[in-house]
Amino acid sequence: MNFKTVNIITLGCSKNLVDSEHLLKQFEANGFIVTHDSPEPADVVIVNTCGFIFDAKEESVGMIMDCVASKNAGHINKLFVMGCLSARYNSDLTAEIPEVDRFFGKFDFDAIITELGIQKRKDLLFDRVLTTPSHFAYLKIAEGCDRTCAFCAIPQFTGKHKSVPIADLVAEATRLAQKGVKELLLISQELTYYGIDLYKERKLPELIEELSKIDGIEWIRLHYAYPANFPFDLLNVIKNNPKVCKYLDLPLQHVATPVLSAMRRNITEAQTRELVARIRTEVPGMALRTTMLVGHPGETEADFELLLDFVRQARFDRLGVFPYSHEEDTKGYEALADDIPQEVKEERAARLMEVQQAISEEIAAQKVGQTLKVIIDREEGEYFIGRTQFDSPEVDGEVLIDAENLEIGEFYSVKITSSDMFDLYGVVV
Numbered sequence: 471m472n473f474k475t476v477n478i479i480t481l482g483c484s485k486n487l488v489d490s491e492h493l494l495k496q497f498e499a500n501g502f503i504v505t506h507d508s509p510e511p512a513d514v515v516i517v518n519t520c521g522f523i524f525d526a527k528e529e530s531v532g533m534i535m536d537c538v539a540s541k542n543a544g545h546i547n548k549l550f551v552m553g554c555l556s557a558r559y560n561s562d563l564t565a566e567i568p569e570v571d572r573f574f575g576k577f578d579f580d581a582i583i584t585e586l587g588i589q590k591r592k593d594l595l596f597d598r599v600l601t602t603p604s605h606f607a608y609l610k611i612a613e614g615c616d617r618t619c620a621f622c623a624i625p626q627f628t629g630k631h632k633s634v635p636i637a638d639l640v641a642e643a644t645r646l647a648q649k650g651v652k653e654l655l656l657i658s659q660e661l662t663y664y665g666i667d668l669y670k671e672r673k674l675p676e677l678i679e680e681l682s683k684i685d686g687i688e689w690i691r692l693h694y695a696y697p698a699n700f701p702f703d704l705l706n707v708i709k710n711n712p713k714v715c716k717y718l719d720l721p722l723q724h725v726a727t728p729v730l731s732a733m734r735r736n737i738t739e740a741q742t743r744e745l746v747a748r749i750r751t752e753v754p755g756m757a758l759r760t761t762m763l764v765g766h767p768g769e770t771e772a773d774f775e776l777l778l779d780f781v782r783q784a785r786f787d788r789l790g791v792f793p794y795s796h797e798e799d800t801k802g803y804e805a806l807a808d809d810i811p812q813e814v815k816e817e818r819a820a821r822l823m824e825v826q827q828a829i830s831e832e833i834a835a836q837k838v839g840q841t842l843k844v845i846i847d848r849e850e851g852e853y854f855i856g857r858t859q860f861d862s863p864e865v866d867g868e869v870l871i872d873a874e875n876l877e878i879g880e881f882y883s884v885k886i887t888s889s890d891m892f893d894l895y896g897v898v899v
Contacts, residue, residue, distance in 0.1 A: 473513035477505045481530050482520025484608040484657050486553055490518050493579060494599035500588040506601040511545035521555035523795035530555045538569040557627040576627055596642040603847055605879030606863060607651045611639055612658035620734045620802030624659060633668045640680050647686035654681060655691045662695050675707045682713040691862055693719040697745055698736040705752045715859040716753060721761040725780040726773035729766055734801060746784050757860035759788040764822060765815030766794045767806035774818050781825055787833055788866050789826040791819045827891055834889035841899055844869050844884040846876050869894045
């Protein structure tokens with residue numbers, strides 16, 4: 471094959487992004503010109519899809535069809551599809567979209583490489599083409615999930631929880647640091663289970679300690695910690711290791727015990743409240759991000775009002791909300807009736823976000839007058855845009871700095887001068 475250019479289009483979560491980055495490195499090492507999410511024509515386009523909920527599936531199918539149109543117009547020679555949607559609906563997609571040259575599963579990286587007639591470079595297994603700004607990178611510490619949440623189909627196509635060995639993660643993180651990465655964002659379906667399959671016990675605190683020893687790494691951020699049976703020894707690491715951001719992404723999904731039970735979350739209202747209180751007590755100043763799922767089968771108006779009250783009391787720094795999507799291949803699809811109208815789901819989501827936006831605005835206003843450590847992500851218009859340790863890229867708020875000649879990827883002390891619902895404004899001191 472005489473193909474010279476490869477473009478990977480990544481949809482969905484940051485775990486997909488890491489997969490794309492590893493694939494891009496293999497193509498680059500084999501002489502391809504590689505791009506990511508590029509609108510320009512390419513010999514080979516690979517769409518890395520998401521198949522989690524309806525909206526994500528719809529976006530993935532829409533992108534595939536856009537690429538089919540580009541292929542029919544002669545802008546693409548080979549069109550491949552990989553990722554969660556492809557793994558979940560491979561036979562259906564193959565029959566319905568024959569213009570795609572081949573559909574691959576979520577982890578068929580070797581098959582994609584072989585399909586293009588190139589050799590896998592095993593010496594580059596810990597190397598990637600970074601698609602994020604060069605000063606931060608996602609580090610996927612595990613894949614798959616052992617949980618059985620009623621609303622989630624992910625374990626059906628990712629398999630059981632599988633940790634990456636500590637030595638391999640240290641090797642990958644060291645390569646990233648050598649490229650200039652200063653912030654590691656640890657991701658997996660479930661961070662707190664890390665190591666249980668390899669070492670027969672949870673090893674996330676030990677992994678973090680090893681990563682923090684790497685020269686050049688200044689921030690380590692934790693995403694997606696499951697609340698049930700939370701490992702409280704992790705809080706000691708967050709509190710005492712200066713490289714670990716006082717930030718935790720803790721997807722709670724709900725607080726009402728009947729809803730949590732129907733969701734198969736293995737936690738109660740009382741345990742949820744105790745967990746949040748203990749985290750706040752043991753790590754003062756911790757920024758908590760969470761997600762909530764509204765409109766789950768059986769959620770009553772009283773359950774939802776309880777959730778609203780809980781959010782008002784807990785005062786999460788950041789909160790995302792999703793209306794329930796009745797997904798085939800989930801534990802709840804057959805067992806539970808999708809008994810809440812879509813307009814009610816969306817109305818509840820809007821009400822919850824209205825409450826959270828007021829809280830986020832109040833929390834931001836409390837930072838006015840403080841001087842915070844900020845990493846600069848980019849320059850945009852008249853501002854340099856950065857983040858504090860309390861904010862993750864793309865999903866949280868930012869700090870807009872009116873300054874000249876700041877360096878992207880560097881840390882600065884910034885005095886916060888004002889705020890709005892989402893962002894802070896400041897000056898370098």
